[in-house]
Amino acid sequence: MSDRATPDPPARLTRWEQRTEVPLFAAGLLFLTGYAVRVLTPHEAEPWNDIALILVWSTWLLFLADYLIRLRLSGLGARFVPTHWLDTVVLLLPLLRPLRMVQVYQVVQRRRDRPRLSLYARVISYAGLTAVLLGFAAALAVYHFEHTVPGASIRSFGDAAWWACATLTTVGYGDATPVTFWGRVVAAGLMAGGLALLGAVTGSFSSWLIQVFTREDEKRPPERD
C-alpha cells in the first residue's frame, strides 16, 4: 500500500517473480485444496486425509523456499521482512495467500495475447476473485474451529459457506455465527480484508455503469434540451 521511494528491485528478482507467478498460483490452489480435504474429510479417512496433509506441507515448503530465494535475490537482507510485510504475513498465515495471487490473472492474459479487459472490469474481477478465495479460506477455517463445539451454530461446511457469504456482503443475518475465540478472530479478519475488497467491487461497478451511460450519451445525436 505504500508508495515509498523504495529502490527498484534488482533485475534478477523481477525475472524470478515473473517466472514463478504461475507455478505459485497453482501451488496456492493446491494448498487451498489440500487444506479443504484435510478439514472436510474425517481424520480416519485414509488415504485422502494423509495425502492432503502432505500436500499442505509440501506447498507450504514451496512458499517458504520462494520467500527465502526472493529475500536473497533482493539484496536487502533482514530489511526484506518489514518492506515485504504482506509477503511475510502471507507466509505465516498461508490461508491469506489469495491476497498474493494478484498478478497471475494478467500474466495469463498477456501470454495468450488477448486484448485486455477495461480498467473497471479488471478491478472488479481481481477484487471479486480475491474476495471469493478469501471467503472460501475463511469458511474452511471457521468450520475447522467451530464444527465440534457444543452450542455452535456452524455445524456443516454449508453453514460455514453461508456464513461467509452473509459476512462478506455485510448482510450479517446472524443465523450462523462463530462462537469460539479463534473462529471470531478469523471472522474479524474476513470482515477487515473482505469488506475493503467488496467495497472496491461495488465502487468499480458503479463507476463502470456511469461510464457506460456517459458513453451512450456521446453516441446519440444531440437532442433538443
Add this chain to the structure above:
Amino acid sequence: MSDRATPDPPARLTRWEQRTEVPLFAAGLLFLTGYAVRVLTPHEAEPWNDIALILVWSTWLLFLADYLIRLRLSGLGARFVPTHWLDTVVLLLPLLRPLRMVQVYQVVQRRRDRPRLSLYARVISYAGLTAVLLGFAAALAVYHFEHTVPGASIRSFGDAAWWACATLTTVGYGDATPVTFWGRVVAAGLMAGGLALLGAVTGSFSSWLIQVFTREDEKRPPERD
C-alpha cells in the same frame, strides 16, 4: 462488462435487437407474472395455475427463439455463446431476466420524444428498477423453495419479500432467512447481483446530491470569503 475489441455486430442483428426490445421486455414481465402466479397459488387452483404454467413455458420458448435468431444473425456460430455469456446465463436462468431489461426504458423514452433525465437519474432509475425486479424474482424463488420446509422462517410470500428487502439493503435482520440449500444459493446470487446494483444507486445519488449543491453555489452571487 468487457470492452474487448469485438467486431461490430452486423446491421441485421442490430435492427433485430432494436425491434425486439419492447416485445421482449413485455415477455419478461409476463414470465415473471406467470412464475408468480404459479408459485403463489395452490397447485389445485384451476385454471390459473395451468394458465400460468403455459405462460411460463411459452415466454421461455420466445426467449429461446430470440436467442437462436440472434445467434444466427450474428454470424459468430458457436462463438456467440461465450461472447454473449450473460445472454446465455439469462436464457438458462430466466429469473435473472431483469438484468437484460436494460435498454427498454431508454427506448420507450426515445420514442415518446421526451427530454431525457440527467445521467445520475438514469443510472439510479435503471439500477434501482433492476434491483427491485431481481429482488422480486428472488423472493418468489426463495418462497418456492422454503415455504413447505419444516422449521423454515420464511412461511409466506410477505416474509419472502421482507427478507429480500433486508438482504438487498444489507440490513440483514435475520428474522427471516433461507434454510434450504437452494434457498441459500438464490440468496447468495441476490447478494452478489443486488448489492452491486444498489451500490450504483447509492453512489449515483451521492454524486447527484453533490452536483446539485455545486450548481447552487454557482448560481448565487459570490460572497465574501
Add this chain to the structure above:
Amino acid sequence: MSDRATPDPPARLTRWEQRTEVPLFAAGLLFLTGYAVRVLTPHEAEPWNDIALILVWSTWLLFLADYLIRLRLSGLGARFVPTHWLDTVVLLLPLLRPLRMVQVYQVVQRRRDRPRLSLYARVISYAGLTAVLLGFAAALAVYHFEHTVPGASIRSFGDAAWWACATLTTVGYGDATPVTFWGRVVAAGLMAGGLALLGAVTGSFSSWLIQVFTREDEKRPPERD
C-alpha cells in the same frame, strides 16, 4: 431528481416559496411533535392527546393550503401533480416531510449573513439531518403499528429508536424488528430513503477527508521523494 427542461417557475411562485420556507419548516417540526405526542401518550391522557391531534390536523391543513396555492401560482393546472410528484407524496404521507425541509437550513444561514460551510460539510449536514428526521418519523410510525401487537419485539419507543438506528446504518442486529405488515412497509421505506441519504453522508465525508489530506500536502514544502 429530473433535469427535464421544465419552464422556469413564475416569479410569484418563487417569491411564495422563499417567503414560506421558514414557516413551513416550523410547521413540519410542529407536525412531528404533535404526531410524537399523539403516539407516545396514552389515548386517555387528556388534554395532551387532544391538543396533539388538533396540532397534527391543523399543520396538515397548512401543508394542503400551501400545496394548493403553489399549484395555482404555478399556472400548470393538473400537470403540477406529476411534475411535483415528491411534493404530492409528501402531502399524502406527511411523515416524509423531512425530505422537503431541504432549503431552510441555507435560507437561515443566508439571512444571518454568515459565511457558508464548505460543499461537503453542507451535503453532510443536509443529508445527515434529513436522515435523522426520517429515522425519527419512522421510529414513531413503527412504534405506533407494533407496540400493541402480541409477539412484537418493539414494545417501547426506546426499542423503536434503537431499531431505526440499526436500520439506517444497515447494521441490522435483528433484536428488534417489525412484525406487522404496515410496520414492515414503513421499514422498507426507511431502508430505501435513509440508506441513500446515509450513503451521501459517508461518500461526502470520505471526499472531505481526502480533500483535507490533499490540501495539507500542498501546504508542506516539497520533500525528497
Add this chain to the structure above:
Amino acid sequence: MSDRATPDPPARLTRWEQRTEVPLFAAGLLFLTGYAVRVLTPHEAEPWNDIALILVWSTWLLFLADYLIRLRLSGLGARFVPTHWLDTVVLLLPLLRPLRMVQVYQVVQRRRDRPRLSLYARVISYAGLTAVLLGFAAALAVYHFEHTVPGASIRSFGDAAWWACATLTTVGYGDATPVTFWGRVVAAGLMAGGLALLGAVTGSFSSWLIQVFTREDEKRPPERD
C-alpha cells in the same frame, strides 16, 4: 468540518499545539489503558484498580489543562467553545479522544524524516486507526454498562469486542447486542462515528486500487486495440 473563514490562530497557539501533540497522544493512550484496567479488573483488585482510577483522572486533568491553555492562547474567550466544538465534546467525553489523535502520526513521521505514504495510504491508516481506537473505547464502555445486567448478551469483554467488530463493519449479526439504555447510546455513537470512518477506509482503498491498475496500464507498452 467547517471551512469557515476563521481568522488564523495566533502563532503562540500553533506552537503550543505542535509541541503538545505527542505528549497528548501518549496521555490519550494512557487514559484508554487506565479506563481499560479500571473496567476489566474486579473492583477489589488492589492496587491495579486504584492506580487505574488515578491514571484516568490525572490524564483527564491534563486534557483539561491543555484545553484551558489553548482557550487562553487563542484570544477568542468564550467563542473558543463553539468554534472548537469537537475539542469541547472530546473533553467532556474523553472516550472520543481517538478522534483528536489525528495529526500525531504525521508528526512522528515528519520528525523521523521518512518519506511519506501516498495520499490514500495516509487516509486509510488515519481513518482505520481512529476507527479501531473508537471501537476499542466503545467496547470498553458497552462492557462496563452491560456485563452485570441480567439477560444481557454481552457478558465478557470478548463479547464486547466481537460486538464492536460486527457493528463497525455494519455486519450486525445480532448475537451480542446492548440491552441497556446507556449501552445503546454508546452503540448509536459508534455507528455514527465509526461508519463514516470505515466508509473513508473503503472508499480510499477502492480509489487506491483503481490508481494501481491505471498506473500499470501506463507502464505497459500500447497493445493492439
